[in-house]
Structure formats: C-alpha cells, structure tokens
Amino acid sequence: MTSLAPTRPDVVLRQVAAFAPERSVTVEEIAAGLGLNRYQTRLFRRIRGLNRMRSDPDLGLLDLVCPPADALLATVAERDRIRYLIFAHTAQDLTPTTMIAADALRERLGLTGAEAFAVTQHACASGLLAVEVAGELLRADGDPTALALVLTGEQPFTRAVQVLWNTSIIGEASSACLVGLGGEGTRVLSYAARTVGEFFDGYQLTGEALHRFGSTYHTHLIAVIREALDAAGLELDDLTLVIPHNVNISSWVTICATLGLARDRVFLDNVGEFSHCSCTDPFLNLATLARRGALVAGGRYLVTAVGLGATYSAMVVEC
Known part of the structure; x- marks a missing residue:
C-alpha cells in the first residue's frame, strides 16, 4: 500500500531542534549488557559503521523529549497559536497505563490549549508521518497563523527493541519541529x-x-x-x-x-x-x-x- 502526497509547498518546517543526552557509550561498552558476542560487536562497528550512541539511564522520558521543545517554544511569542502537539514514536507503549505521554508533554510544556496525541503507526517512520498529519490538520483548521509542534524521542527499554537483529542498535535522542503553513523555513x-x-x-x-x-x-x-x-x-x-x-x-x-x-x-x-x-x-x-x-x-x-x-x-x- 502506497500513499503519495502531491507537491504542496504550503507546509513549512519553521524550526527544527534536537537533543541528545551527554552520556555517550561505545558499541563495545554496551555490547555486554545486550548479550552481543565479539563477532556481532565487530559487525556493528566495522560493517554497519556504528561507533557510539547516547544513553542515560537516569533520564526520564519527559526529560529526554522536552529540551528541544523548550528551545523552540522560547522563540514563539504567542503559544496559543500552537493548536496541535503530535508525539511521534516507534514503540507503542512508552509509559504506564495510568499516564498518556502526549498529554503529559502538553502539560509540562504549558501548551494546555493544544490538541495532543501520538502517532506510532509507521514505527520509526512515524516522525515524517506526523509532519504530513500536521500539515493536513493545519489546512483544515482554517487559521493561517496556526502551528503544530511535532515531537520525537524515546528510550529503548528492553533488548528486544534496542538491537535490530544484526542491523543496528538504538540510541537515545529527541527532536522538536515547529510546523506552519507558509512563511520562512x-x-x-x-x-x-x-x-x-x-x-x-x-x-x-x-x-x-x-x-x-x-x-x-x-x-x-x-x-x-x-x-x-x-x-x-x-x-x-x-x-x-x-x-x-x-x-x-x-x-x-x-x-x-x-x-x-x-x-x-x-x-x-x-x-x-x-x-x-x-x-x-x-x-x-x-x-x-x-x-x-x-x-x-x-x-x-x-x-x-x-x-x-x-x-x-x-x-x-x-x-
């Protein structure tokens, strides 16, 4: 099944910011905890080209996701223009059942007037999907000054989601993207x-x-x-x-x-x-x-x- 959006240059990424934890580990340092043998470790470094990744076990999910959003929001004079907060992530469940991550991010960022929801259906491609969804929502909104905030960032919490066969290892980083219709960007x-x-x-x-x-x-x-x-x-x-x-x-x-x-x-x-x-x-x-x-x-x-x-x-x- 293929979805194709025609040329529609009205959607603009006004700003993009990213964040990664300061703590950095090598493939060799993380290999033992992931149960990788020396041959797999060499494969990731020499063939796959992986060297280091960011990982901070003391950092909470919101602490990981919010820094780039805070950086972008500091430049937005009228935050009530942000109508949508879209949290794109790969793993469907990132928080306990008593907590909805998108709602928690909205509250922490002070965007209480925005509609908040998650997009996960495309796994690691959900970030690009979220930008497409943001554009559709902004067109339907009818207000040319309205904005959407697309957030990404998650922590691999089990080996099953941290090691992709012999293909890649998941690290930690987050991003924020401010999406609007028209304007610079x-x-x-x-x-x-x-x-x-x-x-x-x-x-x-x-x-x-x-x-x-x-x-x-x-x-x-x-x-x-x-x-x-x-x-x-x-x-x-x-x-x-x-x-x-x-x-x-x-x-x-x-x-x-x-x-x-x-x-x-x-x-x-x-x-x-x-x-x-x-x-x-x-x-x-x-x-x-x-x-x-x-x-x-x-x-x-x-x-x-x-x-x-x-x-x-x-x-x-x-x-």
Whole structure:
C-alpha cells in the first residue's frame, strides 16, 4: 500500500531542534549488557559503521523529549497559536497505563490549549508521518497563523527493541519541529510512504520472512524515494543532499550503488556518533546540518525513514 502526497509547498518546517543526552557509550561498552558476542560487536562497528550512541539511564522520558521543545517554544511569542502537539514514536507503549505521554508533554510544556496525541503507526517512520498529519490538520483548521509542534524521542527499554537483529542498535535522542503553513523555513515539497504488510510482525520477524525483509529493504526504499522525487517534479541530480535515517552505513552503500549516487551526497556523519534513534533520525540530521551552517538556501533535500512493520518513507524539502 502506497500513499503519495502531491507537491504542496504550503507546509513549512519553521524550526527544527534536537537533543541528545551527554552520556555517550561505545558499541563495545554496551555490547555486554545486550548479550552481543565479539563477532556481532565487530559487525556493528566495522560493517554497519556504528561507533557510539547516547544513553542515560537516569533520564526520564519527559526529560529526554522536552529540551528541544523548550528551545523552540522560547522563540514563539504567542503559544496559543500552537493548536496541535503530535508525539511521534516507534514503540507503542512508552509509559504506564495510568499516564498518556502526549498529554503529559502538553502539560509540562504549558501548551494546555493544544490538541495532543501520538502517532506510532509507521514505527520509526512515524516522525515524517506526523509532519504530513500536521500539515493536513493545519489546512483544515482554517487559521493561517496556526502551528503544530511535532515531537520525537524515546528510550529503548528492553533488548528486544534496542538491537535490530544484526542491523543496528538504538540510541537515545529527541527532536522538536515547529510546523506552519507558509512563511520562512524549510518547505515540504512532497511526501511518499509505502507499507508492505507482509512484514507486519516487526521485531518478531524470523526465518523466511526476516530474510525477505532484508533482501527487499533496498528495493522498497528506492521505490518510495523515486515516488517522492516524482511528486516533487525533481530528479536525483537536482538534490543538494540526501538526509537519511541512521540505521547503519552499509545499507546506504548498497542504496548508493543501486541509484548511482555518490556516497558524499548522503549525510552519514551521525550514524557513528548517535547510531539509530528511532523516529528522531531525520530531524536530528536536519538540526545537525543547520547547526553547522551546511543547509544551502534554495537547496532541495531528500529525507528518508523506514519503520518496522514495514513502512518506507521519503520526503523532499527545500530550504
């Protein structure tokens, strides 16, 4: 099943901010606690390109998610313009049943007038889905000054959700994205998503299903990349840079070879520094490039994400 949003440059990422805990651990330091043997550890470092990741067991969920939101909100004069708070995350349950995470974030951030809800249906691709949902809600709202705040950030609480087979290890980071209609910022030119339902088992995939997921991963992601480019009326050569999810480096080596894309046109710096941070990856990478002054005015960027279940997503944006 594929969903495709046509070119609609009215949705703008007004600001993007990211946060990661100060505590950083190496693959080797975290391997023992995850039950990884030395061969698996070497695989993650030498083949997958993982080096370090952020992890702070003393940090609560709200303490992880709120810092980038606080940074953005400090620049918003009229907070009542924020009509929607959308918390995108991968694991469906992040809090006890007595606590609704989106509501708790709304209260802590002082956005009591905003509608708050979570988006999890696309797993690690839910962040891009949340931006698309935010745009639809803002169009329906009827107020051109209304805003939406998209938040990401979660902590892998079991080994089952921290180690993706021999593919990646989940680290901790969070992001906040202020979305509006029109104005200055990064325009969303297109969005495409493809859900391949045969892989619905996600983390529980085994045997032949797991093999098919791995062998078709690049095919489905490349297809959705082409769909997003077509919807934006662009070719691969028109892109300034590809801003990927941080699952690993080896998968992007394969994708680059298949597309005929030079590796230096894909931003992979954060893979070794942060590892894969669930829904946060695309926004973390955008914020890193912005902080470095590396985003070119008028540049077109392809942002990607893949969520187990399995959803492949791509979004084309223009600074």
